[in-house]
Amino acid sequence: MAEVAKSVITDEMHAAIGKEGPPTVLEVEKTNCRMFARAVGHTDAIFFDEAAAKARGYRGIVAPPGFLGTPIFRPGGAAGVPGEMGGRGFSVPYKRVLNGGTDYEYFPDAPDGDVICAGDAITARTKIVSFEETEGSLGPMLITKRETVYTNQHGKIVAKMYGTVIQY
Amino acid sequence: MADEFEITDEMRAQIGVDSEPWTYEVTTTSVRMYARGIGTEDPIHYDVDFAKSQGFRSIVAPLGYLGTPVYLPGQNDPTFGFPRRAGGPRLNIPMKGLLDGGTETEYLDVICAGDVLVETSHLADLKLRDSARGKMLFITNESVYKNKETGQVVAKQRLTSIHY
Amino acid sequence: MAQVHFEDVKEGDEIPQLKKNCSTQQLVLWAAGSGDFYQIHYDKDFAQATGLKGLIVHGALKNAFLGQLLHDWIGEAGQVRRFGCSYRGMDEPNQDILCRGVVTKKYSEGGKHFVELDVWTEKPDGKKTSPGTALVTLPSKN
Secondary structure: OOOOOOOOOOHHHHHHEOOEOOOEEEEOOHHHHHHHHHHHOOOOHHHOOHHHHHHOOOOOOEOOOOOOOEEOOOOOOOOOOOOOOOOOOOOOOOOOEEEEEEEEEEOOOOOOEOOOEOOOEEEEEEEEEEEEEEEEOOEEEEEEEEEEEEEOOOOOEEEEEEEEEEEO | OHHHOOOOHHHHOOEOOOOOOEEEEOOHHHHHHHHHHHOOOOHHHOOHHHHHHOOOOOOEOOOOOOOEEOOOOOOEOOOOOOEOOOOOOOOOOOOOOEEEEEEEEEEOOOOEOOOEEEEEEEEEEEEEEEEOOEEEEEEEEEEEEEEOOOOOEEEEEEEEEEEO | OOOOOHHHOOOOOEOOOEEEEOOHHHHHHHHHHHOOOOHHHOOHHHHHHOOOOOOOOOHHHHHHHHHHHHHHHHOOOOEEEEEEEEOOOOOOOOOEEEEEEEEEEEEEEOOEEEEEEEEEEEOOOOOEEEEEEEEEEOOOOO
């Protein structure tokens, strides 16, 4: 890894590593499952049709891969979008930001896990996993990795999201 | 051809003929999205606890929002979302242009998140006008929305589209 | 597609490709579906003012395409355990985006049958724009 002229990682940032932030609630409903599935272009009826989903043994319409619910929107307040680009929090001297990528992990097996279905209320908790500084073609960069754990209304783990944000 | 378009007796015969019903769902996420789209900040449309404290079942659908039609690929128009269903009017419209001519909504009850509505519609009027742009066809539809659980009519809508 | 089984698969196999081509309308649908209303995906003037040549496809939408690629391949009895990608290259609307996957490893553990894959999206010239990996379970014929 290339040496960086000056580190932008503060003591406050170091202290935040591994600490869970406040929980966010996301709602999974028929309308938003269908909207996501429609936007991607899915054809499987389990993402649209409740009867088809139940016939395949699911509790209800299934959340398509990558869909973890819609955060509760509050006008005038922080939208509270977890994961992908949310929770950047710290003030760093880089003006530009890139979404470096996202991985989703699912835990569909009972008894501790479950599939995400319409009707679920998902709680998301995010923590910073690491800060990394590097120098590349775009200049000095700060790479922040976060992990978000998603549990449902029954306390079962349903997903984890691993996100990378690049500030430069 | 659009210039030679005329309203026929066959088209007029469809006036008043009810479509098959379709389910429209009112969810917390869709109510909030509609409210957010308008730009209203009234918590009655966002905060379930607040709405209940005001005596409502849940957050209230903003005026104009009558639920989202169940979307099934191949059964709904991919741009406008309306269901293509049996019993609806079949009009061959040669005009390429489309504008929203206006909507009137009559409420008979408050609509809240959690409500499931059943909608039927029928063709109410057809008018053809000449204009500098050529022939303009005004199509008016009337829809009736009933609460699925109670069977009560909760809203009626009259919508006009302009084809030019 | 007929249900694919663990025994049908071997390392190096490519799974059926999924071709996408986003209209600007699809990018608006995605904004509604994802809640990401960033203007670089639907407002050309805005996108160009940020230095982009024009509108670009959301990285997260390409990730979701890879989710569909896997979901459609594994069939009703398979399960997606993990998938994701890095957003390396930009893709634009009205251009083919090809979603592809190749099996890299298969193994059985704890009564379940796992398949690891490299997945990615690529442009018509073959350039990979979103390289990633996936882990799925498949049913066994036994």
